Structures are given as C-alpha cells and as structure tokens.
Amino acid sequence: MTRFIEFALAGLAQGFVYALVALGFVIIYKATEVINFAQGGLLTLGVYLVYNFTSGQSVPFPLAVVMSMIVTAGVALLFERLVLRRMLGNPVFAQVMVTIGLLFILQNLVIAIWGAEPLNLGDPWGISTISIGEVIIEVRDLWTAALAIGVLVVFFLFFRFSKLGLAMRATAVDQEAALAQGMSSRQVYMAAWGIAGATAAIAGVGVAAGATGVSPSVEFVALLAFPAIILGGIDSPLGAVIGGLIIGVTQSLTAGYQNELFPWLWAGFDDVMPFIVMVLVLLVRPYGLFGTPEIKRV
Amino acid sequence: MNTSMTATNNAPGTDADVVLSAQGVEVVYRDVLLGLRGVSLEVKRGSIVAVLGSNGSGKTTLLRALTGLLDVHRGKVTKGSMQFEGQPLERRDPASIVRAGMAQVMEGRRIFPALTVDENLRTGAYTVRSKAQIRENYDRVLSLFPVLVDRRTSTAGYLSGGEQQMVAIGRALMSSPTLLLLDEPSLGLAPLIVEQIAGIVREVNAQGTSVVLVEQNATMALSLADHGYVLENGRVVKDGPGAELLADKDIQEFYLGVGDAGRKSFRDVKTYRRRKRWSS
Ligand SMILES: Nc1ncnc2c1ncn2[C@@H]1O[C@H](COP(=O)(O)OP(=O)(O)O)[C@@H](O)[C@H]1O
Numbered sequence A: 001m002t003r004f005i006e007f008a009l010a011g012l013a014q015g016f017v018y019a020l021v022a023l024g025f026v027i028i029y030k031a032t033e034v035i036n037f038a039q040g041g042l043l044t045l046g047v048y049l050v051y052n053f054t055s056g057q058s059v060p061f062p063l064a065v066v067m068s069m070i071v072t073a074g075v076a077l078l079f080e081r082l083v084l085r086r087m088l089g090n091p092v093f094a095q096v097m098v099t100i101g102l103l104f105i106l107q108n109l110v111i112a113i114w115g116a117e118p119l120n121l122g123d124p125w126g127i128s129t130i131s132i133g134e135v136i137i138e139v140r141d142l143w144t145a146a147l148a149i150g151v152l153v154v155f156f157l158f159f160r161f162s163k164l165g166l167a168m169r170a171t172a173v174d175q176e177a178a179l180a181q182g183m184s185s186r187q188v189y190m191a192a193w194g195i196a197g198a199t200a201a202i203a204g205v206g207v208a209a210g211a212t213g214v215s216p217s218v219e220f221v222a223l224l225a226f227p228a229i230i231l232g233g234i235d236s237p238l239g240a241v242i243g244g245l246i247i248g249v250t251q252s253l254t255a256g257y258q259n260e261l262f263p264w265l266w267a268g269f270d271d272v273m274p275f276i277v278m279v280l281v282l283l284v285r286p287y288g289l290f291g292t293p294e295i296k297r298v
Numbered sequence B: 001m002n003t004s005m006t007a008t009n010n011a012p013g014t015d016a017d018v019v020l021s022a023q024g025v026e027v028v029y030r031d032v033l034l035g036l037r038g039v040s041l042e043v044k045r046g047s048i049v050a051v052l053g054s055n056g057s058g059k060t061t062l063l064r065a066l067t068g069l070l071d072v073h074r075g076k077v078t079k080g081s082m083q084f085e086g087q088p089l090e091r092r093d094p095a096s097i098v099r100a101g102m103a104q105v106m107e108g109r110r111i112f113p114a115l116t117v118d119e120n121l122r123t124g125a126y127t128v129r130s131k132a133q134i135r136e137n138y139d140r141v142l143s144l145f146p147v148l149v150d151r152r153t154s155t156a157g158y159l160s161g162g163e164q165q166m167v168a169i170g171r172a173l174m175s176s177p178t179l180l181l182l183d184e185p186s187l188g189l190a191p192l193i194v195e196q197i198a199g200i201v202r203e204v205n206a207q208g209t210s211v212v213l214v215e216q217n218a219t220m221a222l223s224l225a226d227h228g229y230v231l232e233n234g235r236v237v238k239d240g241p242g243a244e245l246l247a248d249k250d251i252q253e254f255y256l257g258v259g260d261a262g263r264k265s266f267r268d269v270k271t272y273r274r275r276k277r278w279s280s
C-alpha cells in the first residue's frame, strides 16, 4: 500500500506537468482550432532559457523561471503575429503543418545554441525527501505539483474573471458573435499563443527538474500530453488537467508494477500505457471525458 | 426627436438628424455572389426603421455591411457608401463601429450558450471602459428584462428561446448604443413572446435609441416603425412611412394576407409572381 501511494503521488506530480502542457494545446486549439505541434519545442526553449539564466548563478532560480516564461511567451506570440496571422483563412491543416515547421526550427535553434549534450538545471529543489508515516515523498515532486497548481489557479481565475479571458471564451464559442461585441480575434489568438508559451516554459521546468534533466528530449513530454488532451477532450481546459493527471498516474503505476505483475512487458512500456488508456476512453466517449461533440457553425 | 441640432460640425451633405445612411451599397460574397445590388437607406435620429423582405433578399447582408462583419463571410462592399453619425463606415473593424455606438442583435440570437447570462451580458460591454458605465448599463438591462434577474448565473444555453432573445438584446444594449440593429428578433418565437419583444423594442426606442428592425414578421415590424423599406433580391423595391406600408395593398397581400400564422406559412406560400411585379 505504501508503495502504491508513493507511485500514485509521484504520478500526480508528473501528471500536473502533463496538465500544463495539455493546457497549452487546449488553449490554442480553442482559440484557433489549430493543434500546435510546436508546443514541445516551446517547452524545450523554456527549459534551456532557465538553464541559461541560472547557469553561473547569475540569476536566482525563481526569477529565471519568470524570465523564461516571458521570453518563451514572446517567441510564441511573435510566431502567431508574424507567421500564423498571415495564414488565417487557409485550411487549418496548413496552419498545423506550419507549427511543425516551428517545432523543427526551435529544436535546431536550441541544439545550435546549447548543444545536444544533457545539461543540469542544478537541482533547484534538491533531492531531499520528506516522509509522512511510511510514505516517502520527494520534495521535488511537491514543488512541481505546487508550481503547476499555482499556474492552473491563475489560469482559471484569468479565464473566469478577466476581460481578455471572457473574450477568449466567447471567441472560442462563436467567433462572429464575439466580433459583433467588439472583441478582437487577433488579440485572442495572440493571447492564446502567449499563454501557451508561458505554460510550456513552466511545464518544461517541471520536466527538467526531474530525472530527465536538461536535454533536447524534454520535448517528448509534449507527445505524452497528447493522450491527456484527447482523453480529457480537446476543447476542455478542465479535461486537460484531469487527463494529464490520469496519464501521469497511469504511467507511474505502470512503471512501478510492471516488473512484478507483467514481467514479460518490455521496459518503457509506461510510455505506451497512456495511449492504451486513451484508446479505451475513446471507445466509450468519442469526444473524451469533458469534450463537446462537434457543433460546427456554417 | 432632436430637432435643435446644428449641422455646422458635420461633413458636407450630412445631417445631424440622420444617424445612419447608406447610398447604393453593393456587396459581393466570395468575389462572385451578389449579396446586395445597390441599397440606399436612411435612419433618422430617434426613429424605428423596419427592413422587410423574404429569405435571401439581403437583410442580413445589409446589417453585416454596416457592422463590419462581412470579412468573416468573405464578403466585400464593392460599391456605394455608408455613414454612421456622419463618419464613413467603410473599412472599419467591428470593434470601432461598436465603440462608435452601433450594436446589433444577430440573426438566430447567437448568444454564447456555454457562458452564463451574466457573462453574456458582460461580453456586450467589452468596448466600455468605465466600470461605472458598465454597472449602469447592466442595471438598465436587468430593469428592462426582469425575468433575467434570477437567471444571471444560469448557463445561457439552457434558457428558453424568448429568454435567450432577451439576453441577446440585453447584450447589445450593454454598450449603450445610439443605434440598435435587430435581425429577425421574432424568429422562432411564440406570438406572445413576439409581442413582448416588440414592447421592449418600443421601450428601448423611447429611451432614446434609434432602431433598425429587420423582420419577416411585417405586422409586428410595421406597427412599430416610423419608416419601412422592402428589400427584394438585394434591392430596395419599396419604402415609405410605416403606417403607409401597413396600409399598402401589395404589402397586405404579400405579407399580411397569409394571416397571423407567422413566418413558416409565409415562407411556404409561393408569392413569386407578386414579388416579380415589385422588382420590375
Ligand atoms: N456567407 C455567404 N456567402 C455567400 N453568399 C451569401 C452568404 N450569406 C448570404 N449570402 C447570399 O446573399 C444573399 C442575401 O442573403 P441574406 O443577407 O442572408 O438574406 P436575408 O437575411 O434577407 O435572408 C443570398 O443570395 C445569400 O445566398
């Protein structure tokens, strides 16, 4: 039981990271109907920026994270403004392809500047643990979860109470009706990309502060966030969070127990498990747990 | 009515008593489809203007042209000109038009179903900067629509059709417009509710807002209107004072002759020949 709780808690921490990445996908999808394949690239950029700011101890870690969020948001926003903006009215498919282009650019940029060798974030949260009864919890996981929860709370408050948040929700529901109220779709698109960039940077920190470290492969987290958004419902922020948590816990439990329960499974099966869960959920609920069935307006 | 206004500050040829005017507006969709073939109209300050016409005659297109929403439909104003409060309307974005004081209730209500009533109303005040002004508009809307008071936190999509129309009208009023455009507000509503909506339009107008009322329900629209236009095939085929149109033989036959059965039966009745007579 103790082990189960430990696995589950570690999974939850990881799940919050997925939730953040998934949220980035969902927010751009809701605003523009584009699935942003560059999310993983933004995440990688965010991680390396934090590394860059903190290495040599020039900037304290929290400040470095904030700076990275701002720069990554700026890059995402510029991409929307300079590239995607010109493609409005083109098929969504073409826009999605362009985001893949951005992914490649970011990957190469990061490797060109910082190299492909794994680096170290310098254990911002240490490797200490605390124990509650028998259960041992890594402090690092607590930080990851706390940071993610903080961002999620800010995010939901923003959506519920700010004017721009209202415009984003209204535009997602009915763009023309939102325009008729004097809302600006352009502003909404830019905000969506900016927010997705900032959350990607934070999520990246959550990944890199863990076992992965700083390496170009942190972007694979974005791939694992896919089952999270599909399973949560691609147009549902709440679904993104729940989906992320489910994926995180599934993965952690699979990794923890597969050796004793299913010794014939290959190592790394925990990365496959999320996709199996996704397929199972889709069989029962084709639009995900919280997604809305397609209502297309003409 | 404001008759004491001077016209000194206006551009030549404009009249301070005219809120909105359009001259020979032509609209083309997707570079090939004619939506309007030269429509001219004028809205006097403080008046209610009815725009009648059957399906596809160009009523919605006219409102889109006025409010800057043609882009979304890949439409363009290709000829003519439009002025609101003496300022040209061409090439302006929807936000600046709302800010200038023109708001619209779109065809089919188009409330945001996933948002609460309260949030829907707040979207209408998006261009209003002053918190106090928003508060004031909000209170005014709720006093116009007392049924919405208890529904403020309800998800708008779950309201009845009549209530949703009230949300749509309330939302438009949240920007305190000087000109309110309504696109078929009676569409799909029971006669009793239509009467209620008519009463609200009259009251909003009495409080000082000029109104353009697009309708297929000619009885309702003409009973309210100071002036009416009849659109057919993208052109104005007839216009005149509301009472005059209401008494007009053609209009009586065309719109009112089918009884009060409303829009559905109206659509079913084939009045093609009579329409032809008008257009020629
Ligand atoms: N989005 C659009 N794309 C192409 N043609 C359109 C579009 N909307 C309307 N039209 C055409 O413009 C004409 C006028 O339509 P509309 O303004 O909707 O009429 P009404 O509101 O009076 O029913 C019709 O011939 C219609 O087919």
Ligand SMILES: [Mg+2]
Pocket (backbone or CB within 6 Å): B056, B059, B060, B061, B107, B183
């Ligand atoms: Mg119409």
